[in-house]
Amino acid sequence: MVWQPMANPYLVVEHLTKVYERGQVLALRDLSFAVEKGEFLVVIGLSGSGKSTLLRCINRLIEPTSGKIWLDGVDVTRLSQARMRRVRRRIGMIFQQFNLVDRSTAIGNVLTGRLGYLPGWRALLGWFPKEDREKALANLERVGLRDKAYVRVDQLSGGQRQRVGIARALMQDPEVLLADEPVSALDPATSHSIMQYLEQMNRHDGATVIASLHFLSLARRYGTRIIALKDGQLVFDGPPNAIDNAKFKEIYGEDAEEVEVR
Amino acid sequence: MGYPEGYLSERPAWTTGAGIQDALARRAIAARRYLGVFLLDAGALAILWILVSYVYAWYVLGTTAYTLVPWWAFAVGVVEAAAVWGSFGLSLGQRLLGRALGPTQGQEASSGARVRYFLLWHVLVLPGVGFLFDPPLHERVTGLGLRPRGTEGVAPAPWYRTSAGLFVAALLVVTCAAAVGVTVSWSALVRLFRQAGETVDFWRALVSPDTSILLDAGRDMIVTVFMAVLSTLFAVVVAVPLSFFAARNLMRGPLGRSVYTVLRGAMSIIRSIEPIIWAIIFLVWVTALRSAFAGILALWVHSIADLVKLYAERLEAIDQGPIEAITSSGAGRLSVLRYAIIPQIVNPYISFTLYRWDINIRMATVVGLVGGGGIGQRLINYIWGVQYRQAGTVMILIVILVWAIDYLSARLRAKLA
Amino acid sequence: MSGESAAVVGSASGDRLAVLARRALSFFLDWMVWGYVAYCVMYLLNHYWYTVHVDWWGTLTLPSWGWPLVVLATLELAVWCRSLGRSLGQRAIGVAFQDAAGGRITVGRRLGRILLWHISVPLFAVGFWRGWDPWHDRVVGVGLRPISPDPERPGRRALATQWGMVALFLGALTLWVGWLIIGINFQVLARRAAQTRRIWGEMLRPDFRYFTAPDPVFSLRALSYSILDLAVVTVFMALMATILGAVIAFPLSFLGARNVMGFSPPGWAAYGIVRGFFNVFRSIETIIWGSIFAVWVGYGTTLAGILALTVHTVAALGKLYSEQVEGVSPGPLEAVWAAGGSRVQVVRHAVIPQVLPSFWAFTLYRWDINVRMSTVIALVGGGGIGDMLFYYKNQGDWPKVGAVVIVIVAIVWAMDYISGRLRERIA
Known part of the structure; x- marks a missing residue:
């Protein structure tokens, strides 16, 4: 599939390739696409198709082997570490395994979302400004965890932990939100509540959301656009309703059956 | 220090008369010499090999690589080459060293003897090396035994029906026989049983405490506890910062990796020297026969090495998730350390x-x-002063102390977990 | 156990511990005596109060901050006693614990000690005081808030609690006492460094002459x-x-x-x-x-x-x-x-x-x-x-x-x- 130039692209991925040194695995092969501001882009594909690698290349948690990523007119693959950190604080990220510090309280975890804005010595001493603390409480309020603010995270359930993760991303006032399989460790009912928070961030805060998902039904319900990866290559790019049965079989293999998540 | 009179007055057998003993001793010396020369040769060959492979890799591949062959092939090759070399009566190591090892008394081995040694080596010693591999070398070579056991409905052969089992059993028997032969002397065994009746008084003295020394001994026990506490505290202060440099996952890049290697190596060397030996060194340093300060320094050095290893292994096992999350929010390296790593390691470190x-605590009694x-120190003075009642008392006190501390520390650690 | 053989068997550290224990006992005694004096003063004040305001039924009670103040004040007096070398406690009992061989310490060292005292201990006391709910709250039983997670109030940091301060104080005390008992002396290490370096140098040039051949001496x-x-x-x-x-x-x-x-x-x-x-x-x-x-x-x-x-x-x-x-x-x-x-x-x-x-x-x-x-x-x-x-x-x-x-x-x-x-x- 060939990338068509857009009128006003916000994030552009050009010929992105990632090769893992060990075992010479080609995780991403010459991937190109563009995202407009305010889109809810869903990345689907089987496990190991390169979804996580793609998301991590965008904020350079993983260094891409070749290719370019333009974010708001800046090539992030060329930036120095210090300037990359500056860019990263505008990009929120949510993880499949939540990636919270278990021994810390919920508010302690949420405040770490603010670290990119804090001078180093201040972060070291743990002196967060009063506004940040208030903002953290407000964000916890927003995800419905105000009363759990001072509870240690390892006492929370899976859905609550992911909500803490969302609150942490909210602290960054993100322009882009990367969600790496945010619901695959959760049960269906909780999944929908988490996805609704993402949708809210997309609609109300105007964040561009890029989420990788396992289930096509969730992708159809929440995404404004879907791209599909197979073995690191782009096999589909289009609106959610354009995926028919044939396309589905192409992405997920011949034996796959579509599962509805309610 | 504590050596009884006449300990060194007797001349060794091989320096006194002739006869069978003398011949045996000379044979033993010759065998020892061959082993030493062999080890020297193997070492020299190994160094040469490494150098050559370095140079080769540098010129041909343009990179620095340690070995171009797997390590086991390297080891076998070096040892084999040294054996062949030695059996021809040549020695690379001695040539490089520029002098002959050891005194020249004892006869040179004949070429027939050399061939026998060579055969012995290939029959007895070399096959044992294969068992260090996974799967064992003979299985690799013959292609046997690589099947997963028990999947084909056939009962696996018992150990005495397999070549590997028999080999290991024979090796164990030979080793045990050698161990007994080397370490246990007949006279000591005789003494063990003949003295048994006479040691009754000794045991009785050990279990009949002398309460008059309780106060003094108690004071020394407090000193022991303080020694343990202080040495641990000082060791923590040094070991915590060092542990970050000794963790493989935090030290990346060529500089970091070399710091890691040097630090881990040094700690490993320090750790393999017992605190007693450290105490001797520090006693010489502070120029005293007895000094609790030297004891503390010994415990300190050993504790640092041990704690750095424990800490660093814990650091290497931390969850990478929070690091990723905090990096993705644009935080610097120090912030990642402070918010993603330290919260994960505080409790294990305390534990x-x-x-x-x-x-x-145990080591402090030993260092004394x-x-x-x-x-x-009090205990050893009582024992060497033949005051067994007092020694017994001190031992009982030590048992109580070690018990109490063991219990306390276990309870605290259970609470932390 | 006679003193003479104790010198052979025991360690210098044990003796230092004994001296320290005697010193601590003397200090504690001083403190107790000053406490008794304080009690007497309170009693007299009370008596005076009662005779003057006889029409008002009641006794003088200490305010909430009074007890810690009395404790600190008597402690302070005991410290001055020690640093001036006049032990009220020993005089009151009529026994001298201090060994005469200890000698008199110089004025400068006394001043140093008292400075150390006033820098360290009151800091701990303030931390202890401010750390958690004040003492009067605990005594009268009001204001004891649960430590359990409270959404409205973040928990304090571990060190800022009263227990944390006690632990810190005990830790510092252990370090200090241990230092005194063991006789830690890094100057010795520095002073002997040259000679030790010679030994290290010799050890690092090992002599393998008798690696395979037996040493005739040994x-x-x-x-x-x-x-x-x-x-x-x-x-x-x-x-x-x-x-x-x-x-x-x-x-x-x-x-x-x-x-x-x-x-x-x-x-x-x-x-x-x-x-x-x-x-x-x-x-x-x-x-x-x-x-x-x-x-x-x-x-x-x-x-x-x-x-x-x-x-x-x-x-x-x-x-x-x-x-x-x-x-x-x-x-x-x-x-x-x-x-x-x-x-x-x-x-x-x-x-x-x-x-x-x-x-x-x-x-x-x-x-x-x-x-x-x-x-x-x-x-x-x-x-x-x-x-x-x-x-x-x-x-x-x-x-x-x-x-x-x-x-x-x-x-x-x-x-x-x-x-x-x-x-x-x-x-």
């Missing part, structure tokens, strides 16, 4: 420290034996 | 040994002790496991005896056992070392083994019981298959420890390479000491590596 404190102060 | 019990010989002997000592210890500990460990022994009275008795044996024998270090066996089978014999290592190995391995046996899953045991098996059959067919891998791992781990211990057990007459080490050290022959230490490190490293590899293969 390791308590564990080490527990060990240090060489003059490191505390209760151990 | 000869023990009419046998000549080279470094290599003794290295082999050391490894074999550890091997013998490990094998013997494991063989003895293996059957004993089942007697020391509660789930195997059941809950009948003889079972309890066997369990208690075996576990008690493990615990007592484990807490006496190998090297102390070595000194006992050296008396028994002869000083410097390898057998003494082996026996010492074996005894400690039996106790340590026995404990580890029996804990492992207690941790087996009860399902297979039940199955064998249900099939009508005897106790021995339960052990043979249900317990041993479950515990065997970890038994091997523990044995190899113990082998490691035994190798380490066997290198130094010669100190008390246990034989092995340590014999050479301590002999050369006493001769001041540092190059040879260096050679022996290098060989010891090599042995320990090699054995560590081998046992690590084997453990990996078992796991």
Whole structure:
């Protein structure tokens, strides 16, 4: 599939390739696409198709082997570490395994979302400004965890932990939100509540959301656009309703059956 | 220090008369010499090999690589080459060293003997090396035994029906026989049983405590506890920062990796020298026969090495998730350390420290034996002063102390977990 | 115990501890006496109050901050007593605890001490005071808020609580007392550094002349040994002790496991005896056992070392083994019981298959420890390479000491590596 130039692209991925040194695995092969501001882009594909690698290349948690990523007119693959950190604080990220510090309280975890804005010595001493603390409480309020603010995270359930993760991303006032399989460790009912928070961030805060998902039904319900990866290559790019049965079989293999998540 | 009179007055057998003993001793010396020359040759060959492979890799591949062959092939090749070399009566190592090893008394081995040694080597010693591999070398070579066991409905052969089992059993028997032969002397065995009746008084003295020394001994016990506490505290202060440099996952890049290697190596060397030996060194340093300060320094050095290893292994096992999350929010390296790594390691570190404190209590009693102060010093003085009642009392006190600290530390660690 | 032999047997640190204890007692006495004085003052004030305002029924009560104030004030007075060298407490009792030999300390050091006091202790006191709810809250029982997670109020940091301050204070006190008792003196290290550097230099240029050939000077019990010989002997000592210890500990460990022994009275008795044996024998270090066996089978014999290592190995391995046996899953045991098996059959067919891998791992781990211990057990007459080490050290022959230490490190490293590899293969 060939990338068509857009009128006003916000994030552009050009010929992105990632090769893992060990075992010479080609995780991403010459991937190109563009995202407009305010889109809810869903990345689907089987496990190991390169979804996580793609998301991590965008904020350079993983260094891409070749290719370019333009974010708001800046090539992030060329930036120095210090300037990359500056860019990263505008990009929120949510993880499949939540990636919270278990021994810390919920508010302690949420405040770490603010670290990119804090001078180093201040972060070291743990002196967060009063506004940040208030903002953290407000964000916890927003995800419905105000009363759990001072509870240690390892006492929370899976859905609550992911909500803490969302609150942490909210602290960054993100322009882009990367969600790496945010619901695959959760049960269906909780999944929908988490996805609704993402949708809210997309609609109300105007964040561009890029989420990788396992289930096509969730992708159809929440995404404004879907791209599909197979073995690191782009096999589909289009609106959610354009995926028919044939396309589905192409992405997920011949034996796959579509599962509805309610 | 504590050597009885006449300990060194007797001349060794091989320097006194002739006869069978003398011949045996000379044979033993010759065998020892061959082993030493062999080891020297193997070492020299190994160094040469490494150098050559370095140079080769540098010129041909343009990179620095340690070996171009797997390590086991390297080891076998070096040892084999040294054996062949030695059996022809040549020695690379001695040539490189520029002098002959050891005194020249004892006859040179004949070429027939050399061939026998060579055969012996290939029959007895070399096959044993294969068992260090996974799967064992003979299985690799013959292609046998690589099947998963028990999947084909056939009962696996018992160990005495397999070549590997028999080989290991024979090796064990030979080793045990050699161990008994080397370590146990007939006279000591005779003494063990003949003295048994006469040691009754000795045992009785050990279990009949002398309460008059309780106050003094108690004071020394407090000193021992303080030694353990202080050495652990000082060790923590040094070991915590060092542990970050000794963790493989935090030290990346060529500089970091070399710091890691050097630090881990040094700690490993320090750790393999017992605290007693450290205490001797520090006693010489502070120029005293007895000094609790030297004891503390000995415990300190050993604890640092041990704690750095424990800490660093814990650091290498931390969850990478929070690091990723905090990096993705644009935080710097120090912030990642402070918010993603430190919260994960605080409790394990405390737990390791308590564990080490527990060990240090035991070690402090041992360090006292060489003059490191505390209760151990009192104990050894009683034993060497043939005051067995008092020694028994001190031993009972030590048992109580070690018990109590063991229990305390275990409870605290259970609470932390 | 007479004073004269105490000087021989005991340590200088013990004596310093005694001096410190006397000093602390005197200080405490001073404090108590000043406390009594304070009590008298309060009593008189009270009396005065009552006679003047006789129409008003009541006694003078201290305000909420009064008790800590009185405590601090009397402490302060006691400190001044000590630093001026006038002990009210000793005078009141009429006994002098302080040894006269201690001498008088200079005014400068007194001032230094009092400065240290006023910098450190009141800080702790303030921290203690401010750390948690104030004392009066606790005394009258109001305002005791739960520490449990409260959404409206964040918990304090661990150090800022009262307990944290107490822990910090105790830690500082331990450090200070320990420093005084042990006589920590880094100046000695610096002063002796040059001479020690010479020794280090000699040790780092090791003398391997007698690596394979026996040293004619070093000869023990009419046998000549080279470094290599003794290295082999050391490894074999550890091997013998490990094998013997494991063989003895293996059957004993089942007697020391509660789930195997059941809950009948003889079972309890066997369990208690075996576990008690493990615990007592484990807490006496190998090297102390070595000194006992050296008396028994002869000083410097390898057998003494082996026996010492074996005894400690039996106790340590026995404990580890029996804990492992207690941790087996009860399902297979039940199955064998249900099939009508005897106790021995339960052990043979249900317990041993479950515990065997970890038994091997523990044995190899113990082998490691035994190798380490066997290198130094010669100190008390246990034989092995340590014999050479301590002999050369006493001769001041540092190059040879260096050679022996290098060989010891090599042995320990090699054995560590081998046992690590084997453990990996078992796991």
